[in-house]
Each structure stands twice: as C-alpha cells, then as structure tokens.
Amino acid sequence: MLNSLWLETAYPRDTYPPPASDTICDVCIIGGGLCGLTAAYLLAKAGKKVLLLEKDRVLEGASGNTTGKLTTQHDLVYADILKKFGTESAKVYYRTNDDAIRFAQSIAEGDELRTTNSVLFARTPAGVNALREEADAYQALGIPFDRRLNCELPLSLKETLTFTNQAQLHPVRFGQHISKLAVSEGAQLCEKSDVHSMDLKAKSLQLSSGIVIHFDELLLCTHYPIEALRGMNILKLEVKRSYLLSAPADMPLQNQYLSVDEPKRSIRTVFIDGRPHFLLGGEDHRAGVTSNTDLHYNRLAEELQSVYHLGEPIHSWSAQDPSTPDVIPYAGPISRAMPYVHICTGFRKWGMTNSLAAAQIVTDQITGQPNPAASLYAPDRTGFGTCLFQALKTTGFVLKEFAGGHVTRTGAPICTHMGCRTRWNKGDETWDCACHGSRFRKDGSVLEGPASRPLDLQ
Structure with a gap:
C-alpha cells in the first residue's frame, strides 16, 4: 500500500x-x-x-x-522571521516565494497546477493566540490576508487566516x-x-x-x-519526517489547510484527470527515531474514516525534510x-x-x-551563537543516538555515513538513521543521503 x-x-x-x-x-x-x-x-x-x-x-x-502545496503561507513563520531578521527581510522572504508561485503558474500546463487559497486554522485558545500574532505580522509586512472564519471542513474551528491566489501542484x-x-x-x-x-x-x-x-x-x-x-x-540541519494518506473523495475542497495546533494536520483535495482525491498529512517526528512507523499511518487512516467519513486510503507515503536553525x-x-x-x-x-x-x-x-x-x-x-547552539543541540542528540544504538541495537546495520546504528522502519520497509537522516532500502542500497554507500547487511 x-x-x-x-x-x-x-x-x-x-x-x-x-x-x-x-x-x-x-x-x-x-x-x-x-x-x-x-x-x-x-x-x-x-x-x-x-x-x-x-x-x-x-x-x-x-x-x-510531498503535499504539493505551492504557497507563501509556510505555517506560523512571518512573526518569527520578523523578530529574527526584521521587516525588510521578512518582506523579501514573502516576495521571493510569491515570485516562485507566479513562475510556476507561468509555465505549468493542464492539471499540473491549480489555483487555490491557503488557510491556517486554530481549534484551541493557544492556537488562536498564535494565529493572532501571525496576523499582526501580516499587517506589519503589508501581506494581504483574510480573517473571515472558514468553515469548509467538518471541524470546529475557532479562527482562520487565509491567503488567496495560492496554488497546488502535481509535483x-x-x-x-x-x-x-x-x-x-x-x-x-x-x-x-x-x-x-x-x-x-x-x-x-x-x-x-x-x-x-x-x-x-x-x-x-x-x-x-x-x-x-x-x-x-x-x-x-535537523531532519523531520511526516506521513500522508490519500483516498478517493467526493469532497472537492476549495482551499488547502494546515492546523497550527497539535497534532498538526495538512489537508487538501487533489484533482487528477478530473477525479478528486482527499489528502491528509501529519504525524511529524524526528527522522529515524522510531521503528513502529505503522502507528503514524494508522492514526491518519483512523482519522480519515472517523472525521472525514472516507474509506480506506488508497495511497500512503512519507517524506523527510531538513530545517535550518533560523x-x-x-x-x-x-x-x-x-x-x-x-x-x-x-x-x-x-x-x-x-x-x-x-x-x-x-x-x-x-x-x-x-x-x-x-x-x-x-x-x-548564521551567526556564531546560533550555530553553536544548534551544533551542540544536534551533536548532543547524535552522540546519544550513536552510543545508544551501538549498545541497544547491536544487530542493526551500521549507517555508512558516520557509523550510527540504523533502525528498521516497519511502515516504509527501510533502514533509517536518526543521526543525520540517511535512509536505505531493504536491500541496503541508499534511498536518501547524506550517506552515499550501501549498508553492509552481511
């Protein structure tokens, strides 16, 4: 599957x-x-x-x-960028990503791209406060947005922030x-x-x-x-992993959604050759730290049926992506x-x-x-202080993972990048390394770096 x-x-x-x-x-x-x-x-x-x-x-x-979302609304990001980099840099970030959308719109053909709106939503008081802080950043930066409550989903939403004229890709x-x-x-x-x-x-x-x-x-x-x-x-760089499911659906959502509360959820409809598919994503965690990844797929599948009243997912997949300190x-x-x-x-x-x-x-x-x-x-x-903090945080995790793996997972293959013990990822059937995010197929061949050499499975 x-x-x-x-x-x-x-x-x-x-x-x-x-x-x-x-x-x-x-x-x-x-x-x-x-x-x-x-x-x-x-x-x-x-x-x-x-x-x-x-x-x-x-x-x-x-x-x-991926989720295929082509949007300038990158979660709760602008208030953070505004604090760390100032007004002009935050405006540059917005314009740079907006230009990327317009570039894609200028060259896409057929159903490769669909124009839509992006919506951040909150279901808790803490989420509402976070959205209001983000809205203040939008106003300070002159970013157009809509605060009218969007209730398209079968969820009880307390507040939403909407960006119009965004896009979705068939990546x-x-x-x-x-x-x-x-x-x-x-x-x-x-x-x-x-x-x-x-x-x-x-x-x-x-x-x-x-x-x-x-x-x-x-x-x-x-x-x-x-x-x-x-x-x-x-x-x-810190690497995190997330999971996605899709199922056929007679639910052609007009917008694409992301929750700001935990557990995070990404929601959108996909139109391929005229047929709608419902896509649900989430269940983030640091890459390589768990073997029972079926748990994450199962949580999303249960939600797909209990909340959205859809059948069994037809497609399921996962992805990981690095983040910088800032x-x-x-x-x-x-x-x-x-x-x-x-x-x-x-x-x-x-x-x-x-x-x-x-x-x-x-x-x-x-x-x-x-x-x-x-x-x-x-x-x-990146300034020295931030670099040093992230280096110590990441290296501390890596050292713990390196030592712990060689004590508790003595039979697991050794990652060919820097020698950490891998974990078997049951859901995706891969060997995953938590130290720096390398992944290997069942036969030991490299699926994702930074490792460049296959595992020794002998």
Whole structure:
C-alpha cells in the first residue's frame, strides 16, 4: 500500500541515461528533484552547459512524496522571521516565494497546477493566540490576508487566516514538465548516476561507473548536502519526517489547510484527470527515531474514516525534510573558501515554493545577476551563537543516538555515513538513521543521503 499518489499518476516516464564518457560542463547539478531540475532549466536557458546527476530516478525522492502545496503561507513563520531578521527581510522572504508561485503558474500546463487559497486554522485558545500574532505580522509586512472564519471542513474551528491566489501542484507531473523544458534548452539529465567521490579543489567528481565529471560550478540539491561537513551544515540541519494518506473523495475542497495546533494536520483535495482525491498529512517526528512507523499511518487512516467519513486510503507515503536553525533555507555558496560550490537545502517542508526560489537565487549568483534574497538565503549567514547552539543541540542528540544504538541495537546495520546504528522502519520497509537522516532500502542500497554507500547487511 506504500505508494505515492504523485508517482503513481505521473506522466509516462522518460529515462535519462548516465554519462557515457568523461564530461566537461559549466555547471554540474547533483540531485534530480524539483530544485535541481528547475536550476538545470534556468541555467541552461541562461546559456550554461549543464549536467544534472541523479543517483536513482528524477523526482522519486522528496519531490515525489510531498503535499504539493505551492504557497507563501509556510505555517506560523512571518512573526518569527520578523523578530529574527526584521521587516525588510521578512518582506523579501514573502516576495521571493510569491515570485516562485507566479513562475510556476507561468509555465505549468493542464492539471499540473491549480489555483487555490491557503488557510491556517486554530481549534484551541493557544492556537488562536498564535494565529493572532501571525496576523499582526501580516499587517506589519503589508501581506494581504483574510480573517473571515472558514468553515469548509467538518471541524470546529475557532479562527482562520487565509491567503488567496495560492496554488497546488502535481509535483511529479510539474517536475516532468520542467525536465522537458531543461532538455529543450540543452541541459543533460542523467539518472542512475551515483557520485562516488569528489575533489572540490580540482573541480571534479567521479561516478561509481568510473566516469569523471569536470565542472566550473557545482550545485548540490541533494536534500542533505553531500559536502555538509565543509560548511558545518551537518551541525545546522535537523531532519523531520511526516506521513500522508490519500483516498478517493467526493469532497472537492476549495482551499488547502494546515492546523497550527497539535497534532498538526495538512489537508487538501487533489484533482487528477478530473477525479478528486482527499489528502491528509501529519504525524511529524524526528527522522529515524522510531521503528513502529505503522502507528503514524494508522492514526491518519483512523482519522480519515472517523472525521472525514472516507474509506480506506488508497495511497500512503512519507517524506523527510531538513530545517535550518533560523527557518530560512540555504541557497548559495556552501562556504566562502569555495564560492563555486553551492547548496540548496533546509526547506522545512515548504519545498514547493522554496525549491523554485532557491533555484532562481543560485542561478542568479552563477550568472552574475543580482537577487534580493541572496543574502537572506546565504548558507554562511548564521551567526556564531546560533550555530553553536544548534551544533551542540544536534551533536548532543547524535552522540546519544550513536552510543545508544551501538549498545541497544547491536544487530542493526551500521549507517555508512558516520557509523550510527540504523533502525528498521516497519511502515516504509527501510533502514533509517536518526543521526543525520540517511535512509536505505531493504536491500541496503541508499534511498536518501547524506550517506552515499550501501549498508553492509552481511
């Protein structure tokens, strides 16, 4: 039953063969998700010779396992950004993500994109207070919103905040469309192209096949950066996992919803080839810390039936996403020492807009164009105090997980990234590492990094 609605209803899949010989390119992109593919399109359109490498198949990672919400309403975020970064930076964040929506609307075809409204809702007094603080931030920033109570859901809501003219994506179909656009502009996309090693000073990398790629600029769109240690990003990113179900439904919601109370719930209707599907998501937790993930799927399935009076879910899937210490993603050079190595990561579950925004930011940097969000999204922006706090918090967890795993899970395979013991994820049938979020298939092959080598299951 574990199958993504998006992947199952994709367009007929194109295949992209791996490089047949050593290659020289202007920009090498690692990662075939929505961010990497968009960057490939934009950079090729700007005249760059682009080579994109994907270790499995494009769009089968995080991009194929999301909620597909394309919105500037990223949970309770603007009050936080306003406090941490000030008015102008908060406005830049809003405009950058709004531009990403308009970009997607300008190129999408068919039912790849649907215009809708986004609604935050509260069911408790604490949730109401949080929404009112967020509304104050909207007003201070001049962000248009609607406070009229929205009661479309079969829930008792106390307060809502609505953004109009937002969007929903079929992320895989949209990504397939972007892929075709990238190829039409001259980008070379390569699947089954696993990176074995890198020599960043020499600006080269070697694939597991032995093929060598030489580049002028390198862009890592691998969710968790392969070269995370160089910019200390391995100590700045926290990975969380969430779960989604879908079922056929005669409930064509006009809006998409997110609760601000616990347990968090994401709710939307999906229209595919004229047929509506109800999508329910939530049950967040830190990646890799639990084996009984069936529990999360079961909670959502019970809610699907008891609250929304729908049948058994037809599709169920999960995804994980890193977060930065200050909620703003990273898009730009990984360190000042190597300005030609860029990363795009830390989308905090809002990767539909932020991946498009990050691709544009990095494209502008590589092509020498100004971008108002470049400094806000810069990976080296984080101050020492915040970095140190997050490093200590994350490292403390990692050290505890490392030691505990080797004492209590002596039979579990060892993650090939930094040696932590993995856990068997019963619901998704994967080996998951809680230290830095690596995931492995049942046969030990890498599903998600930062690990790049398979498990030893002997």
